[in-house]
Amino acid sequence: MQQFIKKARELLGERGVLHEEADLIVYEQDGTLAIRGRAYAVVFPRTVEEMSKVVELAYIYGIPIVGRGSGTSLSGGANPVKGGVIISTAWMNKILEIDLANEVAVVQAGVINDWINSYLTRMGYQYPIDLGYQYMADPGSQRVSTIGGNIAHNSGGVKCFKYGVTVNQLRGLTIVLPNGEVRRIGGKEFEQPGYDLIGLLTGSEGTLAFIAEAVVRIIPTYETTVTIIAKFDDLSAAGRAVSAVIASGAVPVAMELMDKLAVEAIESGPYAAGLPKDAEAILLIQVEGSPPGAAEESAKVAEVLKKSGAVGVEVVVDPAIAARIWAARKQAFGAMGYVGPNYVVEDGTIPRKKLAEALMIARAAGAKRGLRVANVFHAGDGNLHPLILYDERKPGEREKAIEAGEEILEACVELGGTITGEHGVGYMKRKLLPKMYTKEEIELMKAIKTAFDPKWLMNPGKIFP
Template sequence: MGITEGIINELKRIVGESNIITDEVELTVYEADGSFVYTAKPDVVVFPRSAEEVAKVVRVAWENRIPIVGRGSGTSLSGGALPIEGGIVVSLARMNRVLELDIENETATVEAGVINLWVSDALAKLNYQYPIDLGYYFPADPGSQRVATIGGNISHNAGGVKCFKYGVTVNNVRGLKVVLPNGEIRFFGGKVIENPGYDIVGIISGSEGTMAIVTEAVLRIVSNYESVKTILAAFNSIEDAGTAVSRIISTGIRPVALEFMDKIAVNAIEAGPWGGGLPTDAEAILLIDVEGSEPGTSAEANRIIEILKSSGAYMVKLARDRAEANKWWGAILTGFFVVGLAYVFNYSGMAYSLAYASSLVGLIFVIISPFLGFIGAALSGSNTASNTLFGALQAAVGKLLGLPVPLLPAANSVGSELGKPVAPQTVSVGVSTTPYVRKEGIIVRRNLPWAIMYVFYLIFIISLYAFVFPWAMPKI
């Protein structure tokens, strides 16, 4: 059953007028996740502010056989937040309260829309009873922790650099309040480490919203340690780095983090503005943290350094202080964004590295490509509502970023009426002018002339980006 005006009104009664989106333009924001590769637009987005409101929305969807998808910040790369059949997207972004910090039971109870890093930030602000107390933090720390929500982390069972010691998200969740597909609210687990019966928390974690919508979570928190040592090692082969990892584990040493990165990923990070001084000539690097008492971490760090050198590391560095360690880790944590950007460009089949070759070349293309685009338009002989200038530009941008086309109002011609909206229609040459059609692409009738214009505008967009933001173009 489709979403009727009556259903929209019912949803408005549940969440309020200000907590629902039905506008076509605004819905575009919710048609992609962090990969920007695949898109699927919902029919409506709602922003409940409580588990009870989520349950009522789900009940409406259940009774009317409408597809429903839960969403956090939309940073996932797996498509779990994409409404591939339209329907309702339930955004938990406004359910963002830290409900309880229970130090005695080492738990934090939060709503699903809380950003991962907010949990540790809230714990850092507590006034602890004794000066010796070093504080607590939430150990599940995926690369997107600055923007990803707890609900999304649970739905995807996100990992993180500390998962070597503390496990992935499911190992740091003790209880869940969820809404089942029929709109029923249930609570599973609790504050204790182990609960009798089936491990429902484990089943829901990683199910990407197919089992239930998470609305609240009881999280495990761990204490900070007196000392943390960070070691960076560079290798001439991936095999040597793998051997070093195996040898470290076989000694019984349990690092809190043991991160591997190959040359492609390191170069992509160091080419951008977030570089941390990682060795770009290495075929592989390892970044290792050990924590504990000062004598204990020093002894473990020295033993790990010996193993790294004997395993073929040509460079081993012990961070001088936490500032240097944070610089290394900060660079690695940007890998989520940098590699995602490179993936978007590579997926689109664009030779962006050519545009990056020099800012001068980018500037030249920025100057001449509009004129060459007009030449292509003239050769195509099109002066219809396809809007030979804006239509091609919109198609290029849409193809580049996976956005809907047209992005701007259609126009009657390249002449004096440029930019004026026209009624939706299909034309013989150009881009469909149907508002907000996704992935329409080019309707080619005169292949060569139109292809010329399309190519030049594609070059224009890429070159403009390379010229204005040359530092942001990954060198891969």
């Protein structure tokens, strides 16, 4: 490590290498508050070349390496659970090119998701995994998380029901292999022959190679968006209404569900938006199009919601009010502090038709352990986010919350879903991988890992049980 630090400093300068205890404490956690891990050093390359050289150094000394964008991972993905060196992309933060003719943007891995749209909005364009319309964008962490982290986790968000997830937005990648070699995959063109390496690397959680740069698709923004809020006095009715809207042929951009506890948390904080606190659940839906198209679609959705048991439906056309409502939704996780000191957030998917059933299971998994569960999630694509509240000052509660989360994810698999929709397997869910795959399938994944990373240095302790 001393040799590594000395050489990394020669390469990146004094400020480019942190290794004092006080600095390292800052990197002990990511967004997963239930675990901690200490790295020996954190390094900050600025370019593909610097990243390549510092990764090669770690390879020579056989040091484990963990990629870190902004550390918002909710599965412990960016946590250095086995020590080693953190490669931060915080200084690789440049938008390199906007190419409207090819409808792509070329960005460094450390660019914050939301920056792309802040830049594109004035051109009438958007990066579709983050809509430039006010702050109604995805993923929920878009003002903080990086494109590299989004790619490593194949992140989704409120709008992926219509636009797909991160992998659907990628045309090309520049990657650094664990031995420091640089490879360019894809480019600005639409289709690549041969194996889909972009697909393989997207969602690989920093266990195969580092993402250094990406070519992402950009598209023109629609003229008008309309938000619809529906209030339900029964959580399962709200779950069933989601399926009814989709079955009607409507294609909303976003469909988010929040239950009573989630609304209580939001309305207790600075982002309160006047959401109905007496509702058992609310559905927040956004449609888009030309002005008449959006009006027609929103009227259709409102009608279906009424027929599906909504006790109140409001169509919001004022962009300022809509922006406030979506900002409130975005702050839901942070607002949980108003209803409980700690939480574990889970992330599973289920076939949409099973939404109501899954929500009841999530509540029961908490209740039988004396814990409350709030739900706020991307209902359109059946991506659940139960937030299991606990108090770490009470002995055993943290463990109970983790156990409840695992029980919910196992139920998701039994209902025909998966153990993660967008947060990755990371450290927290590695035990659950065998619930999804056979031994042979996991061996196949390990063989792929070995082909990229023969020394298994990249993000050790993640994905595999």
